[in-house]
Amino acid sequence: xxxxxxxxxxxxxxxxxxxxxxxxxxxxxxxxxxxxxxxxxxxxxxxxxxxxxxxxxxxxxxxxxxxxxxxxxxxxxxxxxxxxxxxxxxxxxxxxxxxxxxxxxxxxxxxxxxxxxxxxxxxx
Amino acid sequence: xxxxxxxxxxxxxxxxxxxxxxxxxxxxxxxxxxxxxxxxxxxxxxxxxxxxxxxxxxxxxxxxxxxxxxxxxxxxxxxxxxxxxxxxxxxxxxxxxxxxxxxxxxxxxxxxxxxxxxxxxxxxxxxxxxxxxxxxxxxxxxxxxxxxxxxxxxxxxxxxxxxxxxxxxxxxxxxxxxxxxxxxxxxxxxxxxxxxxxxxxxxxxxxxxxxxxxxxxxxx
Numbered sequence: 100x101x102x103x104x105x106x107x108x109x110x111x112x113x114x115x116x117x118x119x120x121x122x123x124x125x126x127x128x129x130x131x132x133x134x135x136x137x138x139x140x141x142x143x144x145x146x147x148x149x150x151x152x153x154x155x156x157x158x159x160x161x162x163x164x165x166x167x168x169x170x171x172x173x174x175x176x177x178x179x180x181x182x183x184x185x186x187x188x189x190x191x192x193x194x195x196x197x198x199x200x201x202x203x204x205x206x207x208x209x210x211x212x213x214x215x216x217x218x219x220x221x222x223x
Numbered sequence: 224x225x226x227x228x229x230x231x232x233x234x235x236x237x238x239x240x241x242x243x244x245x246x247x248x249x250x251x252x253x254x255x256x257x258x259x260x261x262x263x264x265x266x267x268x269x270x271x272x273x274x275x276x277x278x279x280x281x282x283x284x285x286x287x288x289x290x291x292x293x294x295x296x297x298x299x300x301x302x303x304x305x306x307x308x309x310x311x312x313x314x315x316x317x318x319x320x321x322x323x324x325x326x327x328x329x330x331x332x333x334x335x336x337x338x339x340x341x342x343x344x345x346x347x348x349x350x351x352x353x354x355x356x357x358x359x360x361x362x363x364x365x366x367x368x369x370x371x372x373x374x375x376x377x378x379x380x381x382x383x384x385x386x387x388x389x390x391x392x393x394x395x396x397x398x399x400x401x402x403x404x405x406x407x408x409x410x411x412x413x414x415x416x417x418x419x420x421x422x423x424x425x426x427x428x429x430x431x432x433x434x435x436x437x438x439x440x441x442x443x
Contacts, residue, residue: 103295104324107337122337136321142293145269149341189322207333213306213325216333 100214102164103146103188106155108207108214110200112222120202123154127206129162129196138185144175146188159187226257229283230315234308242308243277243367247427248398252348253284255396255423255434260288266392268343271296274330274381277367279309279323281346286313286320293321294343301329302363330381331388342388348398349378374403382408385437386415395437400430409435416440 110121152170159166166187171177174184198207198214205222208215234244256263268289273282276298286296298309306325313323331338350359350367351374358369359376370377378397385395395417399405409419417437424433 100326101322101324103322104297104326107297108326108333109336111333139293139321142269142321145267146295149270151337210303211307211310213303213310213327215303216326216328217301218332 100193100209100212101188102155102158102191102193103150104214105158105193105198106150108198108216110202110205111216112200112203112205112218115200115203115205117202121200123151123158124198124207125201126158126162126193127197127199129209130194131162132192132194133186133190134192136185136189138182138189140175140181143181143184143188147174147184150188155187162191164191226284226287227317228253229280229287229312231278231280231308231312233311233315234278239304239308241302241363242305243364245278245280247425247430248348248351248432249278249280251423251425251427251432251434252281252346252396252398255436256281256285256288256346258423259436263288263344264292266343266394267292268294270294270338270341270390271344271346272331272334272338272342272388273298273346275305275347275349275367276300276309277305277348279305279312281348282309282323283313283316283320285344285346286323287316287318290318296320296323297326297334298323299326299328299331299334301327301360301366303327304363305367330384335384335388339387341390343390343393345385345388345393345395347378347381347396349381350374351378351398351400351403353402370403374400375408378403378408382411383415385412386417386439389417389439391439393439397435397437399433399435401433405433405435409437412437
């Protein structure tokens, strides 16, 4: 699982509904692996508006991945920014560990790079 | 020139015994995506989602249809074996798929809030076979095909969510059989502002399969 996918995940436990705490989920014991990938700036620029930047920046920092706090005015012109974005969302993979909700404390496991977001009947 | 069907030979391994193998319904969906290739490339999708990816054949194929333009493709399935199969199918592609991600979930649960209004291409080959209601999700295998009354019970749970997920120019591809009453499905989505077209139909044994494609009535 890459951080771009983590950026789309929100706790969905029943009665857990404080939007400030359900998202982003906090990584616990994350096993990271970097796999080199070809950089495509055109795609990164298209993807940017769909990212919750503060959530991505906070999460990256927690995992020790460098990412600026703010998106520059013209991102495509900032090579260092584009490289950092590329590394953070395209190259870093979370292979194992879990994601914890800051609201209800529910823990979602990540196995072989696949997050398990299924809940038991009583949690839905 | 036609695109290669993704290699799913690994599905023969025992750990994938519960995963639905690509069949006529899968291939009809691939044909529909391929025939829309020019339009799909022009749309330049950024976020694509396949619900119930099973073997991953369709998700991986979609990646090839869009190639060389990368997109975030999120494949969901409630069966962890299907998530793993999808990951392996993508890895076996001759054209590397830039960004194919897995999520073990029901439909788009946990993703729906963040993906609202962002999905450019949504694909669903639902469990459409007419069965007794009790058969739905009775086994991991049954989750792939058992559709309950009119083969619609699972699909009907998802339908009301579709319009909110699609981006302004987003489109939704759906596999149906005649018993599902495709006209009624189209009518339900029409009430939510989506316009449906039957893009392809084929007889496969006793199944009369069709692919429906939905877009917003006032697409940009």
